Amino acid sequence: MDRLRETCDGSGGKMFLSGKENEKVWSEKGTQKMRFVKIKKKGSGVETEMECLGINTISQAEAKAEQKQQYQTAPVIKTEKRVLRRELGRMENNFELFKLELMSIKFMDAFRNEVQDHYAESASVSVLVNDIPTGEFSPRRGLHQGDPLAPFLFLIVAEGLAGVSRMAEEKNLIDSLEVGRAKVKVNMLQYADDTLFFCEANTKSVFNIKAILLCFELTSGLKENFLKSRIGGMGLDQCSLQRFTAILNCKVMVTPFVYLGLPVGGCHKRGVFWNGVLERVKGKLSRWKGRWLSMAGRICLIKSVLSSLPLFFMSLFKLPSRVADKLVRIQRNFLWGWGSDGRKIAWASWNKVCEPRDYGGLGIIDLRTFNLALLGKWIWRWGSAKGGLWKEILDSKYGGWRNLRAEGKPCRGSLWWRDLKEVWASEGWGRSFEDGIEWKVGDGGNISFWEDSWLNCGALKGMFPRLYSLSMAKAAKVAEIGNWSNGVWIWHLCWRRSLFDWEKLLEEQLSQLLQGIKMDARGVDSWVWKAEGSQSFTVNSAYIKVRRVSDGEFSPIYCRLWRCKALPSAVFLAWRVLENRIATRVNLVRRGVVVENPVCCLCGKVEESSSHLFSVCDFSWRVWCLCFEWLGVSFVIHLDPMQNFIQFRLSQTSVSVNDVWGAIWVGIVSEIWKHRNSIVFNGGVTDVLEVFASAQVKVWSWIAAKSREVYFSYPCWVMDPLACIRRKAS
Structure with missing residues (x-):
């Protein structure tokens, strides 16, 4: 369990509870007495570190008399002075570590002082000990439970763990996992209090990871629970995995495992992968609820369930056809079944029901189209994001978003990559996802001159295949096909040989297209979404764009x-x-x-x-x-x-x-x-x-x-x- 502690006027305490009846001991410093009360179930057998609840100034005789009077009614907690001194030193160093981290992240002095005042100088408090209020005292450490600043301070402290891991990687203490051709190194992923470590399967890395965690515990006061931790391996034999498990004193992780609400390591093409989603949808859209709801109420419930339950899964995985049919069947039976058993009449086709209201439908979301729009956002982020570890990993492993254009099914690559290729080539966008975007030309450093559709009329290699075959720079960027002269951009097209007369006509047509392009030496190339009323990709605009292919006319x-x-x-x-x-x-x-x-x-x-x-x-x-x-x-x-x-x-x-x-x-x-x-x-x-x-x-x-x-x-x-x-x- 997490460590709870309180420092009161220079004294600190550490308490342990067990299944035995303990004797009550007072830790004395001058006339100051530390009082502890037990908070446990009798006979639990689990030692738990508790919190000092208050202080009071009493004589030693009064303390012994009160101890004798209450000995028969309350189990007591045993504490040693050396433990108090050790914990006091650790807690005093905790805030010093926190201040150093604030300085390393380059927070302003005013913010650091404000946090210190809020963190170390709270209001005075008083607690009840055996129904008797103690004297008021000012807590010297920590924030009270529920403080809105606590989660942010925790993230800052956890950043220290990431810094130590990076330093260990630089000193070759940990062999990080290398991904793709560019060998992008990944050794840790953090989200709030969930942390994943990645390393090569060797004893050195495992020992050093445990040393890092123990050192972080000593310096920060945050305790790692190895009993709740798991270790797993890819392509690793069981003997080595059991050896690493013994080193870390944790359990073996079974795949697929759930991380941040999503299963990791499973095959989303199988129906078993989606059983949890189907069961939750069935529970929310059960037949007995339909008996007491009007048609308007049932439609409202279908929309709310769809937006909350399968949305998280569909934002990452492509929905299999069989699973989509089952989800549609559940929704259709709930809409037209009125909560009764047996087969009921569906008075409108599901395609009609999924049409927008203004087009004559009921506005229920089409699962397949919505899944396509959600996955399309990954393509948009991949092509428009400026950086990030996830983008570096994808670029290193798959060679960039332009490889989505490759025709045919890839023989290698993950299932997610194959699904993304299917989304790119989906008919809902037009010929491909690229038909829904256009380039805003800046300095031309990110645009492929021949392969990208940056002139809003298709790729140049498709419009001028003859010139593309004669070009000396087929993979060149736009910035490499010209230069600046006195503030004016001048195009330079280089060919492998002299052009024939009919080929010069093609060159003139290409030059006319290039004359309308305005280059910006300080600008950055970016994507613009073609949907109405939005230049940036949104799932709603993508859903409307894809859905309009099958919708009727506006009414x-x-x-x-x-x-x-x-x-x-x-x-x-x-x-x-x-x-x-x-x-x-x-x-x-x-x-x-x-x-x-x-x-x-x-x-x-x-x-x-x-x-x-x-x-x-x-x-x-x-x-x-x-x-x-x-x-x-x-x-x-x-x-x-x-x-x-x-x-x-x-x-x-x-x-x-x-x-x-x-x-x-x-x-x-x-x-x-x-x-x-x-x-x-x-x-x-x-x-x-x-x-x-x-x-x-x-x-x-x-x-x-x-x-x-x-x-x-x-x-x-x-x-x-x-x-x-x-x-x-x-």
């Missing part, structure tokens, strides 16, 4: 529908009516469901289709007539519900007025459907006035809930709805 009708001031569940019902995705008797028969009588239950004359039920049915007709009479307007009721909704709007009015006006249409449709279900399942009786009155109340409650203040009462709403709508919209 202002659905924009108006989703803006209606109505309850979300009622708006989703209206969407199903407009898309003819609702369970009318005609639609049920079309999907193979046996229906006793396909005739409309409201009028009993015509087959119950979506257009008949909500538009031309005698019952619905009378409801719409009452609505038009109440509003004081006249409309033509179309046979198609879509056309009926389009013409149900006020001309020469603001958008906010029509948003409230559209809620009336949604309210009438939802009440007709509710009344129809009441007759079918509960044996109700048709009542036009009841449906119309319920729609009035429902729309009024929606408008009142959508506004901060209710500007009109229900009687005013019934008497003059147009005036209330204009007042609400204003």
Whole structure:
């Protein structure tokens, strides 16, 4: 366990607890007495270092009397003076080490002084010992638990461990791991309190790593728990691994292991790798939750689960097709299943459901497209980042991001590299990922003249293959194909031989393209993302760009529908009516469901289709007539519900007025459907006035809930709805 300690007026203490009944000992210095109380479960058998809780000035006789009185009630802690002195010296050196690290990182003097005041001169505190408050004292060491400065100070102290590791590497005390052709050295990775050491499999490196950890413990006061540590090897025999395990006194690490929430060392192409994600999604989208949620609630839950659970995995690994199908099946069953067992009717294709709302869909994220956008960010960071250890490792191992263009599947390389090549060549970007970016030319030092698409018209070697074959500098950068003369950039194209006349025409065309390029001697070459409204890559813009290949056309009708001031569940019902995705008797028969009588239950004359039920049915007709009479307007009721909704709007009015006006249409449709279900399942009786009155109340409650203040009462709403709508919209 971590070491907890307190220094009080120049004295320090170290306490150990065991399963035995200890005797209570007072450590005396003058008349100052250190009091300790036990915080443990009896018989635990585990020695734990505890904290000094307080001091008080009492006589030796009083101390012995109090000790004798409390001996039978509390187990006690034994402490030795030499231990106190040793711990005091260690704690005094801790802050000196911390100040040295602040100076090495080059923090300002004002910041160092502020940290020292906050760290060493806290407010005075008093504690209760056996229900008796002690005298106030000022803690001399450490920050209190929950202090917002503590995590930052911990990172600064942990930086000392990284510095010692780098120094050990420079002195060849540790043989660091060398990656790739450039032999990039990696010996340690740190994230908060998680640390990974990398080294070659030899006894010298393992012994020195343990020595570094022990020295860091002595100087910083942070204790390493070797029992919780693990050691693993790649291509290492078990005998050597067991020998290293004995040296470090830790356990063998089994692959795959979890680091920062992600499994490391497993094959993400296998379904077993994703079992944890599937189980968590199933738990969140269980069927019993769907029984108590409306369609709007189920869609909201699907979106929230998708953004929290598999997102972390999909940001690094390519989703296998089988796993993607399982996740889609779970979501589809939850959306259309209503929490019941057995197979249910999916009233819309999943591709339709994943379309944006403004395009006629429900806006649920498409997993495959979203996974493609997440992995595309790695390519963007790789090509646009200026530096970093991760980029150096990838460049050394795979030769840079330009090798993603290589055609065919690589025979060597990790699965992640192969997936990244597939993402680069995905059809969603166009011909490749490079179609979604353009170069902002600076000094030309990072742009390949012939291979990169830096002229926004494709790579020059593809546009001028003849000139590319004759070039003497096929791998040259843009900065190497010219020079500055009196502040003007001049191009110099070198060929292996003299050009023929028809080849000179090609050279003239190339020169015309180069004339429009403005070089900047002080600028830096960079990528620009071509997506609308953003010059930098974002996952959202990449998702929209890839998704638009399969989306339909933008529809202002659905924009108006989703803006209606109505309850979300009622708006989703209206969407199903407009898309003819609702369970009318005609639609049920079309999907193979046996229906006793396909005739409309409201009028009993015509087959119950979506257009008949909500538009031309005698019952619905009378409801719409009452609505038009109440509003004081006249409309033509179309046979198609879509056309009926389009013409149900006020001309020469603001958008906010029509948003409230559209809620009336949604309210009438939802009440007709509710009344129809009441007759079918509960044996109700048709009542036009009841449906119309319920729609009035429902729309009024929606408008009142959508506004901060209710500007009109229900009687005013019934008497003059147009005036209330204009007042609400204003």
